[in-house]
Amino acid sequence: MLKTAHKNIRQLNLSELEQYFETLGEKRFRARQVYEWLWLKQAHSFEAMTNLSKELRAKLTENFSLPALTVDATQYSADGTIKSRFRTQDKHLVEGVLIPTDERKTACVSSQIGCSLSCKFCATGYMDRKRNLEFDEIYDEVVLINQQSERVYNKKLTNIVFMGMGEPLLNYKNVLHAIERITSPDGLGMSPRRITVSTAGVAKMIKQLGDDNVKFKLALSLHAANDTKRNEIMPINETNNLKALIEALNYFYKKTGNEITFEYILFKDFNDSIKDADELIRICRQVPADLVNIIEYNPIDAARFEKPEENTVNEFMAYLERHRVNARLRRSRGKDIDAACGQLANKDQL
Known part of the structure; x- marks a missing residue:
């Protein structure tokens, strides 16, 4: 079985997702649904994947992380x-x-x-x-x-x-x-x-x-x-x-x-x-x-x-x-804000 415990799910490609769903006894098309949520619909939680069952969403939450900026x-x-x-x-x-x-x-x-x-x-x-x-x-x-x-x-x-x-x-x-x-x-x-x-x-x-x-x-x-x-x-x-x-x-x-x-x-x-x-x-x-x-x-x-x-x-x-x-x-843009690269990230607070 593919080792996926708490792995960032977006690190898996489509074929790896298909492999994972097969180990659960799920249909392969579920992998495509999840893949679309991750990349096309930009879901940042498993709860947002509303065309999956609650049980399947719980299983994904148990096995994967979905970190996001x-x-x-x-x-x-x-x-x-x-x-x-x-x-x-x-x-x-x-x-x-x-x-x-x-x-x-x-x-x-x-x-x-x-x-x-x-x-x-x-x-x-x-x-x-x-x-x-x-x-x-x-x-x-x-x-x-x-x-x-x-x-x-x-x-x-x-x-x-x-x-x-x-x-x-x-x-x-x-x-x-x-x-x-x-x-x-x-x-x-x-x-x-x-x-x-x-x-x-x-x-x-x-x-x-x-x-x-x-x-x-x-x-x-x-x-x-x-x-x-x-x-x-x-x-x-x-x-x-x-x-x-x-x-x-x-x-x-x-x-x-x-x-x-x-x-x-x-x-x-x-x-x-x-x-x-x-x-x-x-x-x-x-x-x-x-x-x-x-x-x-x-x-x-x-x-x-x-x-x-x-x-x-x-x-x-x-x-x-x-x-x-x-x-x-x-011409320089954003002169009235922290426009130079790194200035805002380097600030303790706004």
Whole structure:
């Protein structure tokens, strides 16, 4: 008999559920009913599975757990951004953000509780990594943010970005499993082309994405276009330098043909000069990147960085444009709330 005592039922696939029901002498179609409750109807208790008998629901309760994320705190920005702090079954806190525009409703989701990479400009980088999020917890983030979008904007999510707390490629298995569930017809049914996974740069795992022939988009959090500066703000660059990342990104593109984006936060008097722009252009010439997102910095108390003056940003953007780099300026959202990644989860209270 399949050992299932107090196992998270969402860790079982459909065939494993069928096997379990067979051991109870139940019909196989009961497994499909439960599977639909778990993924399509997003039930968070066995009691909610009303087309099952009370006896069968009691048996499931006896043998399985059904942990789920809950919303612990929510902040609403004047610009429409909604930031949520979710609580896990084991009392950890993790963040997710709904970013609305007229054309899109984007969920920014986390992949880890805390982070081990210690990027100097990121609020999450000043937190310890507690653990990876399980694939079903990542799925719950998307479900809860989608419910917010439907409730506040009467529209479903159109896009998902893995740009929240943690490094997605250091939780590789769970992130890919979550995306499989999110894109599955018996999950949320979202197109993988509307999902972007952002990495600080784990060259080996970028190549693994290529070998696994993933269908989603990839973004590299670049933020500095030479190794000296990148080492200073992103310690991961010491073991995954720009040469290794350029090679990995080209390998990924050759294998998948999927869209690649560079993310580049501008920091005052650090990476915002014309010389920095030239170095960024040289990187762009070596990778078939579709877009460079130039991002306005959201300052945090723990870091010394500031955002540049407006004229510096304009000159930087104009220089990229003159050199035919497809760059887009991303204004910071949620300035009136704890918008920087990790700020809300790191607060003792609202």
